[in-house]
Amino acid sequence: MSTRTLNLDDPLYAYLLRHGTREHPAQAGLREATRTHPRAVMQISPEQGQFMALLVQLIGARRTLEVGVFTGYSALSVALALPADGRILACDVSEEFTAIGKPYWRDAGVADKIDLRIAPAVETLDHCLANGRQGHYDFAFIDADKPNYDAYYERCLALVRTGGLIAIDNTLWSGRVAEAASTHDADTAALHALNAKLHADARIDVSMLPIGDGLTLARKR
Numbered sequence: 001m002s003t004r005t006l007n008l009d010d011p012l013y014a015y016l017l018r019h020g021t022r023e024h025p026a027q028a029g030l031r032e033a034t035r036t037h038p039r040a041v042m043q044i045s046p047e048q049g050q051f052m053a054l055l056v057q058l059i060g061a062r063r064t065l066e067v068g069v070f071t072g073y074s075a076l077s078v079a080l081a082l083p084a085d086g087r088i089l090a091c092d093v094s095e096e097f098t099a100i101g102k103p104y105w106r107d108a109g110v111a112d113k114i115d116l117r118i119a120p121a122v123e124t125l126d127h128c129l130a131n132g133r134q135g136h137y138d139f140a141f142i143d144a145d146k147p148n149y150d151a152y153y154e155r156c157l158a159l160v161r162t163g164g165l166i167a168i169d170n171t172l173w174s175g176r177v178a179e180a181a182s183t184h185d186a187d188t189a190a191l192h193a194l195n196a197k198l199h200a201d202a203r204i205d206v207s208m209l210p211i212g213d214g215l216t217l218a219r220k221r
Ligand code: CA
Pocket: 042, 043, 044, 143, 144, 169, 170
């Protein structure tokens, strides 16, 4: 027994997936369609999708933001958890990657819930702010280019309501954030700086979870 998070070997991870997730067939299909993609590592895991869906239900989210869609598994997971009138404003710069997910969004009957904007996410979020959407959103998921994470965080913090939740992916960055700062590349340095900022940020309640590649939850005070 240990008070630390378990290391999951293959049999235990398979058990976790069997007993801890309830994938919609479209989720399984999209995961399979992405498995051989050269950048498949960018896709969140099924247990993380399941967890984020539960979070969305727990806070009663209706309007959500996603920064970084890739092939759309996280958007699909959240969309399936939203009520019928729920909406995701989904930001990505790649028509090519997001196109892979669209048929699966349709198969799951949630395509109408996902408003995909192909543009730099800072621009899309700044449009929202210029349109007075401060406090308009319940939930945000940030999983995109790391040097812009702080810019995404600040914009999402303004756009979510008090009590709303921001989930930030890859905050453990395969362990590299804990290595000597002198070895940090730009991505690691950005995550390291944001982790320190979030830890000290009095505007949020925070919890860093060792799920996937590290997932930090920030609840707006
Ligand atoms: Ca990620």
